[in-house]
Amino acid sequence: MSAERAAPSLRWLEALVLPLANLVLALLLSGLIIRLIGESPLAAFRLMLSGAFGSQEALGYTLYYATNFIFTGLAVAVAFHAGLFNIGAEGQAYIGGLGAGLVCLGLGSLPFWLVAPLAIVAAALFGAGWALVPAWLQARRGSHIVITTIMFNFLASALMTWLLVNILIKPGQQSPETREFAPGTWLPSAHDLLARIGLSFAPSPLNLAFALAIAASALVWLVIWRTRWGYALRVAGKNAAAARYAGISPARVTIAAMLLSGALAGGLGLNELMGAEHRILLDFPGGAGFVGIAVALMGRNNPVGIVISAILFGALYQGGSELSFDMPHVNRDTVVVIQGLVILFCGALENVLKRPLSRLWSR
Amino acid sequence: MRIILLFLLSAACALAEGIKPAIVYDFGGKFDRSFNQSASEGVARFTRETGIAFRDFEVTNATQRVQVMRQFARHGYNFIVAVGFSQASAVEQVAPEFPDVRFVIIDGNVDLPNVESVNFREQESSFLCGMAAALSSKTGKIGFVGGMDIPLIRKFALGYEAGARHVNPKIEVFENMTGSTPSAWNDPTRGAELAKSQFGRGADVVFHAAGGTGMGVMQAAQDAGLLSIGCDSNQDYIHPGSVLTSALKRVDVAVYRAATAARNGSWVHGHVTFGLAEDGVGYSLDEYNRAILTPAIEKRLEDAKRDIVAGRVAVPEYRE
Structure with a gap:
């Protein structure tokens, strides 16, 4: 362990070459599956690549999906540094979105510069609030956070369905959705923002939330690695006994880390609701909370790594949907298989190649 | 000779250009043995009788609905069926951008001059x-x-x-x-x-x-x-x-009827409701029961x- 840490070239290998090698393996296996289905793997990957990055619109969609994954990836990573496995980013994002949505619905007449910060704060507060109970139960009662956060995902979804079906629904329609937010509360889209400075960009759901996600990444890096509080968090995560000996309360760290984690997950609601859909609708996190776990794993819980792997997953989502659009034999389930293989190789099996690769390197 | 061939070819193209249909299934997927599948049976019947194939897509997240409808419209598909109430807002968003494309929303209501809303009692x-x-x-x-x-x-x-x-x-x-x-x-x-x-x-x-x-x-x-x-x-x-x-719930009938109308040029926008009177809903009676x-x-x-x-x-x- 310490020997590996000593060699900088090995760290570099671990951070860059290893994920790439895993990605290549996953894609090779996916190629085999596509071949078995009867399509050309090369053509399929070319389609996926151009579908994800080939045009401004494609890029816009890729980054739009990536925005969700950055927020949830950061949420998982912050909890992970405190030694907590937060499986509840999905539910926290769901409730966080509710907070942002309620502000947009209720205060839609206020000017944007007032509504936007309020909505951001509401998303963070609601997300954090949803993480508070599992955090408290873990810190004070020792209830395992994995179990409680999973259960809170179901509670979030039951609560949201009840709210949307019975209370928030726009009258006179089948679909449990609220009315549209007032246009003044929408987060400006990337093409509008760029048009203002004279650049043209194809319309896509990409919006200001992407910039917020990048800012959140920088903030997480600052907090975790450059503040005393972040240090306490990492110490408690590595060794609770040592933390207690050093005068850090692990219980307090647990609660604080989960609050930050939930607040970050709430950011997804900004992107989905204020940025893209402009209404509250059922199930808008769409599994991004769970993808966030893979994103954090692959990005090694480091903000830079998370942004990169979030973009990779955004590309898989967007490129995958292009793929199933253009290749009739490749249906959505095949795309899920490809995404699953990438998660499997880059997340769960990440250490399989570690030994052979480092041996190869040292030779 | 060549001119006649060209003429025939272009006539065939014109005929084929009459309707280029596509269908967007909802989360349940094409083979849910229920609602979406019923729609796909209507599609199958239309294709069997006319030889005109539908392009289809099964969405996996909410954003894809708008994206895929736009893509179909841009690729020249001029008749797009959206299956399921949750697609109504996507149709509402995309339909105004493509006034020449005919849209059908099943189980939803959209008031636009190029959308037919089909509901069931x-x-x-x-x-x-x-x-x-x-x-x-x-x-x-x-x-x-x-x-x-x-x-x-x-x-x-x-x-x-x-x-x-x-x-x-x-x-x-x-x-x-x-x-x-x-x-x-x-x-x-x-x-x-x-x-x-x-x-x-x-x-x-x-x-x-x-x-x-x-x-x-x-x-x-x-x-x-x-x-x-x-x-x-x-x-x-x-x-x-x-x-x-x-x-x-005869979603198949609704899809088949709308596609046939679009092909014959008799398609109109507006709201259609299928109930007992239209044989759009009913109960089954066959040798099994x-x-x-x-x-x-x-x-x-x-x-x-x-x-x-x-x-x-x-x-x-x-x-x-």
């Missing part, structure tokens, strides 16, 4: 199924298992209960929803448990409006030697002798059907 078929259940029940207790708790499913429940009370005002109706997430459409284990608990309370007929979850409901009825009622597609064949009847849906029950149902169509019996509708 599910409460009418549910009403008849409620009657059939009440007429077949020996215990005076019947059950309902819904999928996800949304207005559409409450509409089924309300019609069912009203139908049952129409026959027997004192009947007891147990009502359960499977869940509040989309996974409630595909949870046969839970469906079976809910049905069993209703049987435990004395129900002897149970109606499901729960998509894939309903498979478990019908299995539980079969295992207990009791009766179930299928939904959307004709499901009588799944457990012959145990599935009393099925509440039919002939033995249990007796002629006496059938006569009552046919009478009620006539009364509903004529407006002599009012079926309550779920409103917000």
